[in-house]
Amino acid sequence: MENLQGWLQQASDTALGWLSSPAALSQFALLILAYFAARLLAARIAPVVEHSLTPKPEATHIIARLRRFALQFLPLLLPLLAYALTAVGEGLTRATFGSGEVIAFGKRIFLLLAALEFVRKVLPPGFLKLMGRYILLPVAALYALGILDEVTDYLSAAQVNLGNIQFTALALIRGLIAGSLLFWFGSWSNRQSTGYLKSQPALRPATRELAIKASEVAIFGAAFLLLMSIMGIDLTAVAVLGGALGVGIGLGLQQIAANFVSGIILLLEGQTTVGDYVELDDGSAGTILRMTARACIIETIDGRWVVVPNDNFITSRVVNYSDAGKAHRYSANFSVSYDTDINRVPALIETAVAALPFILSEPDGPSCELNAFGESSVDFEVEYWVNGIEDLTDDYRSKVLFAIWNALKDAGIQMPYPHRVVELRNAPGA
Structure with a gap:
């Protein structure tokens, strides 16, 4: 609260000083001039840019997609032009009068407006818009007020203890933001690679599934290692974690490891794959809907889903009706x-x-x-x-x-039904 009161008092003194200073008033005039000049330029440039970047409606090639992507940033033209013109005005003001705090503040405000337009009109709904609203805009607002460095220093001085590991509050926040963005990007990349691999008819279904799993492991493994590096965690700790995981597999996770290895073998051999109708030794029969790292999901004739561990396909007899021929x-x-x-x-x-x-x-x-x-x-x-x-x-x-x-x-041929002949012995009158 004392720091907040100090910042508010400092902001009040600065504002009063600007209002009583002829140099500050002249910088306000330059800010207004830069804004209207940016509006005039944007009104002339925007139609030209939009016309040159808009592709034909039927175009679907990579250049057309890139041009449509670039058009999404057109709302940023006005605040960015105002920021550029203000930056030029700041340089001239500092060279002429030796000061430019007012125009520098206006430049940061234009950058905040650009960030606001970016979040409102450019970012798609969902995770990215959420990150922009609650991360990008607060950071841009702190930068516009000129207190971002002070907040950063305060967070850097605050310590957060997690057992024997110590983090600064800034490092923890940076890690959370970076981790969220990395794993979102990893999920997006995994969906894109999965869609691309599934659209390749030249790949066998088993090879396609194996490639999908390999790309998923590679993408999220790289994201995890990059996050460890960003947070400043020594990767030797990851080696210790890997050793502990190996001991856990040796002691209590044998079945999970067996299912994982069995899944890789199934994908490599290709003897059973998605879409095959199989029958196991225990009587389970159905069509394989999905093959995961741990199990296969089979849909029976009556529509039930049965989760079968991958190990069952390796250690027991499996009848593959689909693989036997048409x-x-x-x-x-x-x-x-x-x-x-x-x-x-x-x-x-x-x-x-x-x-x-x-x-x-x-x-x-x-x-x-x-x-x-x-x-x-x-x-x-x-x-x-x-x-x-x-x-x-x-x-x-x-x-x-x-x-x-x-x-x-x-043909007049009868299909019989059971007949019984009853013989009564020693009956009266016989």
């Missing part, structure tokens, strides 16, 4: 009565099933085989090939069974 064989069972001429059935059913549009003739056409002689019926099985693994939902199988039913009905 064509898959399925079968459907049916029965006919014992009164049927069973020699007619194979050709009849094979013809009916082969007529379905999704049935393949390669690697083999439909094949109807005698399966067994049951208690009440003669049992058959028809095998057929289709593209893809869609029949796991029984969509194709249902259509095949309809075709079998219709073919048998049209």
Whole structure:
């Protein structure tokens, strides 16, 4: 409070001194002249700059994107021109009269106005606008008031203790700001690199996922090391942390490390990747939606998501239906009565099933085989090939069974139901 009162008293004395000084009043006149000259120049320059930088609406190349990006800074033209003209006026004033505190104060005010326009009209909504509003503008205001150095010295003298590590308040604030910006930029860079890698059709899905993970580790690792350097932390402390992490992995994090290494192996081998339909030894089956450093997320046929650790894909048997090829064989069972001429059935059913549009003739056409002689019926099985693994939902199988039913009905062949013969012995009157 004493420091604040001192600053307010100093500001009051300075303002009164300026109002009573002819030299200060002349500098006020120069500030007003610089502002109106900047408005006149901005009114003439802005349309020319906007016309020359505006690309055609259909243009999407890199030059057009850069020109659209540069146009976003057009609102800064007026305060920056006023700042430049005031800087020229300050140089002339100091060379002529040996003083220029008033015009220097006006120059800093124009810089504050430029920062205000930058936050309001240039920065996109979100994290950057938030940082501009609560970091950039307060710093610019302190600079405009001429007390930024005093505040900086005060924060540099304040000590913050975190265990055995000591920081100045200024270093801690600088680290928080730098860390926020670095990890925001790292997140933005990771999204850009991920989008670029996913748009490369020449890369195999497994190679693409591996490249995405490698770029993510590299980006955030570099951000972390740069932050340590900015905060003045000795990187030997990071080596100690790495040693402690290694001991932790050896003692209690074996499973996490195993899953991480297994994930890298899966991405390198490419035997299972995003989009594959897999079935594990424990009966879990579904389509791989995402592969992370620790686990794979599988979506089952009924829409459930199952998180499967990467280690399961390495240490257990995995059936990859998608990797086996495009064509898959399925079968459907049916029965006919014992009164049927069973020699007619194979050709009849094979013809009916082969007529379905999704049935393949390669690697083999439909094949109807005698399966067994049951208690009440003669049992058959028809095998057929289709593209893809869609029949796991029984969509194709249902259509095949309809075709079998219709073919048998049209041929007058009955599909039996169980019969039971009851024999009564020693019955009265027998």
